[in-house]
Amino acid sequence: MSNKPTPRVRVPASAKKDEIIEIKTLISHEMESGQRRAADGKTIPRKIINTFTAAFNGKVFFEATWHPSVSANPYQSMFFRASESGEFAFSWKDDDGSVYESKAKLTVA
Amino acid sequence: MAQRAAQTRRETLIAGMASFAAAAIAPSLALADAAAVEAEIKKLYGDRKAEAGRIKLDVPQIAENGLVVPINVEVESPMTAADHVKSVHVFADGNPLPGIVSYKFTPESGRAAASARMRLAQTQNIICIAEMADGKLFTAKSEVKVTIGGCGG
Numbered sequence: 413m414s415n416k417p418t419p420r421v422r423v424p425a426s427a428k429k430d431e432i433i434e435i436k437t438l439i440s441h442e443m444e445s446g447q448r449r450a451a452d453g454k455t456i457p458r459k460i461i462n463t464f465t466a467a468f469n470g471k472v473f474f475e476a477t478w479h480p481s482v483s484a485n486p487y488q489s490m491f492f493r494a495s496e497s498g499e500f501a502f503s504w505k506d507d508d509g510s511v512y513e514s515k516a517k518l519t520v521a
Numbered sequence: 522m523a524q525r526a527a528q529t530r531r532e533t534l535i536a537g538m539a540s541f542a543a544a545a546i547a548p549s550l551a552l553a554d555a556a557a558v559e560a561e562i563k564k565l566y567g568d569r570k571a572e573a574g575r576i577k578l579d580v581p582q583i584a585e586n587g588l589v590v591p592i593n594v595e596v597e598s599p600m601t602a603a604d605h606v607k608s609v610h611v612f613a614d615g616n617p618l619p620g621i622v623s624y625k626f627t628p629e630s631g632r633a634a635a636s637a638r639m640r641l642a643q644t645q646n647i648i649c650i651a652e653m654a655d656g657k658l659f660t661a662k663s664e665v666k667v668t669i670g671g672c673g674g
Contacts, residue, residue: 432631445640447617473629476637479620481613483589483638483671490624493600493631 417441417461419514421502426519427494435466436489439504439512445480461512463505464488468518469498494520553619558612558648561619565610571650571658576609578649578661579636587641587671592621595634596651596659600626606633607652615645640671 419439427433439461446458458480466474474490492500497520504512562571579593596606605628611621626633633651649661 445617468629471629473627474635475625476635477623478637479622480618481616481621481640483640487636487638489636491630491632491634493629495629 415440417504417506417512419502419504419512421500421514421516423500423516423518425517426521429494429496429520431494432491433494433518434489434491435500436487437464437466437502437514438485438487440485441504441506443478443480443482443484443486447480459507461486461504461506465503465505466490466492467501467503468492469496470501494518496520552615552617552642553613555614555646557619558614561612562610562648562650566650566652566658569656569658571660573660575659576649576651576661578647578663580647580663580665582664583666583668584641585668587643587667587669589638589671590641590665590667591636592639592647593634593636594624594649595632598633598653600628600631600633602628603654605630605654607654609633609635609649609651611639612648612650613639613641613645614648615643616641621647641665641667642670643667 417440422436424433441461444456444459448456450456460478460480462478464476465472473492476488478486498518500516502514575597577595584590594609596609598606606626609624612619613621621639622637624635644666646662646664651659
């Protein structure tokens with residue numbers, strides 16, 4: 413899987429004020445644990461997404477630190493209390509320094 | 522003579538496969554234990570005592586595939602500025618490394634709940650510790666029986 417990780421996010425497009433909404437995220441990534449060995453006996457170096465953050469209008473409301481025991485293609489769900497219309501920004505930080513991002517809009521009626 | 526040679530080739534092939542399998546399995550032998558989890562918790566919170574309760578740790582009793590085990594954690598809390606869950610750490614006592622995930626919540630989270638998927642090397646305990654805004658600690662523990670381990674192989 414040498415393709416660039418693709419994030420996928422499911423967020424409701426609109427919510428009532430103070431409604432608690434569920435957000436589901438998924439990203440394609442092998443999450444190489446650093447525990448496996450290749451056929452030649454060498455350890456395959458660790459390469460995982462170590463941090464996931466979810467922000468709304470620039471303010472982080474949820475953060476997850478992932479360890480090597482998180483499964484490949486990591487799924488993460490969380491909740492958010494809708495207060496105003498705005499934009500979500502989700503980001504995944506890779507061990508190699510890359511950051512994968514995804515955005516979603518929310519309208520609060 | 523020809524038959525004899527064929528046997529030798531087969532033996533060589535089997536021996537080769539066996540050593541490959543051994544190399545693939547070997548790293549999973551160094552596993553964490555309950556003491557490693559306690560050490561991690563001590564590193565985070567020192568000697569502070571954690572009470573049981575408030576955490577709903579939802580993991581399967583039996584996981585057929587250790588590569589993808591669903592885990593859902595929810596902590597009871599009104600999630601207001603004064604009274605909310607600050608963080609939740611999840612550990613396992615039978616994986617090569619004790620840490621699984623750590624979550625940071627804010628009052629904007631609305632509900633201190635999150636779910637993910639984890640790898641488990643063998644049958645083991647999942648230990649969860651939550652810190653509240655007032656500094657109180659809560660803990661929960663649940664055993665997962667793993668049919669096929671999901672590490673190293």
